[in-house]
Amino acid sequence: MNDVAGGKIMNGDNLIKMAVQGDKAAFAGLYALYKDRLYRYAYFKLRNDSDAQDAVADCILCAYKNVSSLKNEKAFDAWIFKILYRSCCTAAKRQITEKAFENPDKLKIIPSDENIFVSAELCEALDALNQTDREIVLLSVVAGFNSRETGRLLKMNPNTVRSRLSRSLAKMKVFLG
Amino acid sequence: MKNDFDFIKEKFENSGVAAPENMGGDFALDIISDVEPDNNDKNPRLKLRKITAIAASVAVVIAVMTASVFLFSKPEKSVSVKKETIQPSSAKPAEVREGKEKMRTEKFELNMYSNRDELIKKLSGLGTKYNFGIGNYDMLYYSPEAPNPSSGGGFESNPEVSRTYNRTEGIEEPDIVKTNGSLICFLESTDGVKSVGRINIYSSNNGNPKYKTTVEPYDDVKKMRGKNWYCEVYNLYLNNKKLTAFCSVYSVSKENRVDCYAYALTYDLNDLSNIHLSGVYFQGGRYIDARLTGGKLILISSFSPYGLVEASKADKKTISLPKIGEYGKEKEIAAEKIRVPNNAADCSLAVISELDAENGFEPLDCTAVAGYSGFVYCTKSNLYLSAAFASDEYFSGDSERYENEGASAVSLITKISISNGLKYKANVKLNGRLLNQFALDEYKDKLRIAMGGSDSGYGYTSTGNYVCVFDKDLNLLGSTGAISYSKIPTAVFFTANTAYLANNQKEKPLIAVDLSDYENPRLLGQTEISEYTTFFVTVDDDRILSVGKTAFEDTFGYLSLVLSDISSPGKPKVLDSLKTKYISALNSDAKNTQRALVYNPKRDDYIIPLDNGMINIKIENGKIKLIDEYTAKGYSDDYTGFGTVRCVYIDDYIYLLNNTYDDDFQSKIDCVKYK
Numbered sequence: 143m144n145d146v147a148g149g150k151i152m153n154g155d156n157l158i159k160m161a162v163q164g165d166k167a168a169f170a171g172l173y174a175l176y177k178d179r180l181y182r183y184a185y186f187k188l189r190n191d192s193d194a195q196d197a198v199a200d201c202i203l204c205a206y207k208n209v210s211s212l213k214n215e216k217a218f219d220a221w222i223f224k225i226l227y228r229s230c231c232t233a234a235k236r237q238i239t240e241k242a243f244e245n246p247d248k249l250k251i252i253p254s255d256e257n258i259f260v261s262a263e264l265c266e267a268l269d270a271l272n273q274t275d276r277e278i279v280l281l282s283v284v285a286g287f288n289s290r291e292t293g294r295l296l297k298m299n300p301n302t303v304r305s306r307l308s309r310s311l312a313k314m315k316v317f318l319g
Numbered sequence: 320m321k322n323d324f325d326f327i328k329e330k331f332e333n334s335g336v337a338a339p340e341n342m343g344g345d346f347a348l349d350i351i352s353d354v355e356p357d358n359n360d361k362n363p364r365l366k367l368r369k370i371t372a373i374a375a376s377v378a379v380v381i382a383v384m385t386a387s388v389f390l391f392s393k394p395e396k397s398v399s400v401k402k403e404t405i406q407p408s409s410a411k412p413a414e415v416r417e418g419k420e421k422m423r424t425e426k427f428e429l430n431m432y433s434n435r436d437e438l439i440k441k442l443s444g445l446g447t448k449y450n451f452g453i454g455n456y457d458m459l460y461y462s463p464e465a466p467n468p469s470s471g472g473g474f475e476s477n478p479e480v481s482r483t484y485n486r487t488e489g490i491e492e493p494d495i496v497k498t499n500g501s502l503i504c505f506l507e508s509t510d511g512v513k514s515v516g517r518i519n520i521y522s523s524n525n526g527n528p529k530y531k532t533t534v535e536p537y538d539d540v541k542k543m544r545g546k547n548w549y550c551e552v553y554n555l556y557l558n559n560k561k562l563t564a565f566c567s568v569y570s571v572s573k574e575n576r577v578d579c580y581a582y583a584l585t586y587d588l589n590d591l592s593n594i595h596l597s598g599v600y601f602q603g604g605r606y607i608d609a610r611l612t613g614g615k616l617i618l619i620s621s622f623s624p625y626g627l628v629e630a631s632k633a634d635k636k637t638i639s640l641p642k643i644g645e646y647g648k649e650k651e652i653a654a655e656k657i658r659v660p661n662n663a664a665d666c667s668l669a670v671i672s673e674l675d676a677e678n679g680f681e682p683l684d685c686t687a688v689a690g691y692s693g694f695v696y697c698t699k700s701n702l703y704l705s706a707a708f709a710s711d712e713y714f715s716g717d718s719e720r721y722e723n724e725g726a727s728a729v730s731l732i733t734k735i736s737i738s739n740g741l742k743y744k745a746n747v748k749l750n751g752r753l754l755n756q757f758a759l760d761e762y763k764d765k766l767r768i769a770m771g772g773s774d775s776g777y778g779y780t781s782t783g784n785y786v787c788v789f790d791k792d793l794n795l796l797g798s799t800g801a802i803s804y805s806k807i808p809t810a811v812f813f814t815a816n817t818a819y820l821a822n823n824q825k826e827k828p829l830i831a832v833d834l835s836d837y838e839n840p841r842l843l844g845q846t847e848i849s850e851y852t853t854f855f856v857t858v859d860d861d862r863i864l865s866v867g868k869t870a871f872e873d874t875f876g877y878l879s880l881v882l883s884d885i886s887s888p889g890k891p892k893v894l895d896s897l898k899t900k901y902i903s904a905l906n907s908d909a910k911n912t913q914r915a916l917v918y919n920p921k922r923d924d925y926i927i928p929l930d931n932g933m934i935n936i937k938i939e940n941g942k943i944k945l946i947d948e949y950t951a952k953g954y955s956d957d958y959t960g961f962g963t964v965r966c967v968y969i970d971d972y973i974y975l976l977n978n979t980y981d982d983d984f985q986s987k988i989d990c991v992k993y994k
Contacts, residue, residue: 164356166348174344181338182331195342199350206351261334283328290962299911305551305567311323312549312571318330 158218161209169206172218180226183284186268187230187277200229223285227295267317274298275310282307415828417842418801422770422785425748426794429658429689429733435640438654442624443638445659445666481967484916486756490697491611493565494914496965496976497557502588503528503967504557505976506564507986516552518564520591521988526972528988531591536564536584539596543647544568550582553606556616558676560588561597565618567606576626576637581606581670583618583680598679601649603641604670610697615683616674617702617737619695622687624666641670643685657687658743669704669733673741686741690731696756697737701744703759703766704733707752730770732759734793745793751785752807757854760813764791767834769820771807784808784830786818788837797838802830812855812863817843817888821852821865829865829883829891844889850879850896854913856925858938861886862894866927868910869898878907878929880936882943897936897943908964917966922993926973928963933975935994947994951975953987968993 157175160168173180180201184194205225212221268276277296281287282303289307293300432438480500485492495506503521518534540550548570556563562585569579585598604622611617622641640657642649657668668687674680688704696703707730730752734744753759753770760767766789783801790796808820816835822828827850831843852865865881881896908915909927917926924937924946935947951963965976975989 166351169351170344170347173347177338177342177344177346181342182334182336185336186331191339195339198338198342199346202347202350203354206347206354207356210356261336264330264334279327283324284331301553305553308323308549308551309569309571309577311327312569313577314327315323316571316573318327 162212173202183226183280184230186284187280188233193233197229197233201226219286220291263318267314270313270317271310275306278303278307279310415803415830415845417799418783420801422787422798423750424795427660427746429660429743429746431658432654435654438657439638441659442666479970481917484913484918487698489612489699493554493556493609495554496967497555498967498969499557499559500969503974504555504562505986506552506555507978519986523969526990526992528974528990534586534594536566539584540568562586562588565606565609578626579605581618581620585680599646600674600680602643602670602672608695611676612699614677616676616680618672620670622668622670641668641687643672652685652687656685659689671741684740688733688743690733694755696759698761700738702735702737705753706731747793754807758811765837767813767818769808769811769818784820784822786832786840788840797840799832799840799842802842810852810854827851831888831891846891846893848881848893850881853910866909878910880943895942915965917968919968926966928966930962932963933966949991951977951989
């Protein structure tokens with residue numbers, strides 16, 4: 143993946159190195175490489191465009207503030223998604239308290255574009271899973287976590303993550319296949 | 320052909336859900352325009368890292384200088400393990416109290432139905448309260464199958480070769496690695512979606528292990544059942560050159576029904592170039608566990624008559640009884656072998672088979688009893704099944720509510736005699752939950768248990784820990800009052816007259832409970848061990864080792880070992896501790912399961928896998944002595960891609976079984992000679 147930062151064409155690795163040193167343009171460039179995946183994860187977790195945007199914004203702020211603590215540059219993917227995961231958890235709690243009782247349908251809003259059918263289908267398939275399984279699928283498939291990383295976030299044994307993921311994907315395939 | 324993972328991933332990528340135009344790079348720049356990154360020095364953990372790094376650099380310089388002076392002395396290997404000796408007097412007393420409220424239990428009988436129609440009618444009248452017991456999901460969260468040193472169970476034991484660290488002497492437990500001395504079979508992690516459960520076979524080759532071949536039960540199941548069936552391999556046994564893989568095999572229908580079987584697939588390893596199935600046995604339900612004792616294999620599964628569809632949504636006509644079978648033949652378990660209660664909120668069944676382990680796992684007996692099985696505890700005479708349900712008070716048939724809100728729990732314990740066929744003996748229902756097989760202990764015909772009262776495991780409704788004693792018919796004889804206030808005990812250990820509990824209370828207490836008067840168990844004493852205990856290991860009559868993790872501010876502590884003196888049961892005291900540091904022990908499987916611990920009776924020492932290798936320790940003169948620390952070959956600083964999950968020893972060599980989590984998900988084996 144490449145992006146332009148400070149007038150130079152940079153690849154992801156260089157951007158990470160510069161971002162770790164506090165370079166704002168590099169960080170923004172780096173974010174741009176990940177923005178769709180970050181948003182997609184937040185959207186399918188929160189099912190709401192504005193909440194997803196808020197969670198991503200929160201993630202950006204938190205990530206930048208802590209970017210110098212990123213010891214292993216290769217682990218940037220996992221690191222930023224962990225931050226997003228926490229931002230989304232906070233947003234989800236807020237949703238439950240603020241919205242769910244007022245209008246549960248708000249949680250089911252789907253994007254208004256030509257891919258509406260695909261998204262609705264995916265939402266339906268995700269809804270067939272319980273909350274934990276849904277989380278495992280999103281972290282594994284959308285965020286790209288391996289079972290151990292997912293296990294650490296969800297406080298689960300990686301073997302459990304694997305078996306639940308496998309079963310959840312099989313279940314989703316019934317809806318999507 | 321795409322696998323499920325790629326198929327679903329593509330669906331997400333093509334879903335059209337992407338960051339809106341206003342969320343480009345400028346969006347990020349706007350957010351961070353007035354912010355500066357936090358200085359690392361403000362973070363105490365990072366500061367500590369820095370200081371340690373500086374100290375390490377200084378140490379390296381000193382070491383180099385020293386080496387230059389003592390040119391002929393052998394340099395010491397760097398060690399990333401911190402040794403801490405805690406004086407007993409420095410341990411603050413834990414604030415543990417015993418309340419007055421005793422454990423409440425309820426007995427109920429299970430009934431037998433003489434014909435199938437009557438039984439079906441009975442089952443269809445019951446609900447599916449928490450039939451997500453395709454296992455017991457929450458029980459699988461870091462639920463340690465924790466320890467007593469044992470030389471192994473039914474198969475012939477060779478002291479020169481590693482055995483799984485079993486709960487009970489003489490009862491062999493399956494695990495992800497087994498060795499017969501010449502071969503090492505390892506169930507590698509494949510990240511679940513491309514192939515669930517690939518068993519790699521290595522020759523030990525006198526310290527120079529070689530990859531030989533791979534067994535893939537997944538493929539064999541597809542051949543036997545068809546392409547819509549999936550297979551997850553959980554663990555295995557190895558008896559000489561017979562490898563048995565235990566799996567859950569399932570398919571999902573369009574109606575969302577999950578048909579599930581527990582399989583025991585036995586492979587003949589005599590000719591590694593032509594490995595073939597030599598035995599296939601299956602039974603209805605999801606695989607829970609297996610035990611091997613006295614030449615018999617006990618196989619346990621959890622069966623949902625509605626195929627995991629909630630009763631209220633299920634077509635009553637689809638209700639089925641569990642089946643058992645070999646290869647392509649199958650038959651229903653006879654109605655008179657199944658026991659269900661008169662009135663229950665759940666129709667799940669625990670299915671148990673007894674197989675002849677000496678004769679190709681030929682079926683001997685089978686039975687099914689109400690209540691799925693979360694975990695099992697097995698003695699030479701009895702099998703105890705334990706399952707947790709959300710209590711009536713909180714549960715309304717919504718599994719997510721159980722998971723999210725932490726409804727209070729009730730547990731069922733079912734006792735089945737295994738000494739002469741499988742015979743249902745007794746049943747009891749209790750308020751609260753038991754963690755794992757170490758929370759139960761059979762002693763002189765009595766069952767002692769330690770549990771968290773009314774604790775869902777999520778920490779919302781805890782009322783305390785209890786230790787209870789039951790007679791052989793599971794009638795309650797005595798109970799402590801509610802001890803402390805914490806969640807379910809994280810580890811339990813029983814001696815003849817004392818139970819030791821560790822829980823997650825702030826002080827991480829080691830609590831002793833007197834069981835000498837079984838009608839009046841009572842809190843005896845406690846000490847503070849400071850760290851989170853996952854399981855206890857008996858060192859000798861006077862000392863126990865707590866294996867767990869450091870009590871960190873987050874949940875991912877490092878591996879920690881604490882040695883305690885229990886010679887005076889009322890006054891346990893800490894003798895010594897050892898903590899690993901940095902990432903090397905962050906993911907040690909020994910933090911989660913006793914099966915990862917290796918005890919070598921000949922050397923009287925222990926091997927513990929770490930994230931990047933292993934440590935070899937010994938208990939000597941009341942201290943934990945670090946004999947060796949080894950970093951596995953192939954490990955890199957990118958710790959997310961590597962993990963030593965098990966070690967085995969054969970003669971003078973320690974073999975390390977490593978999973979890699981890179982693209983190829985290929986397991987790696989490494990070996991080091993005992994120091």
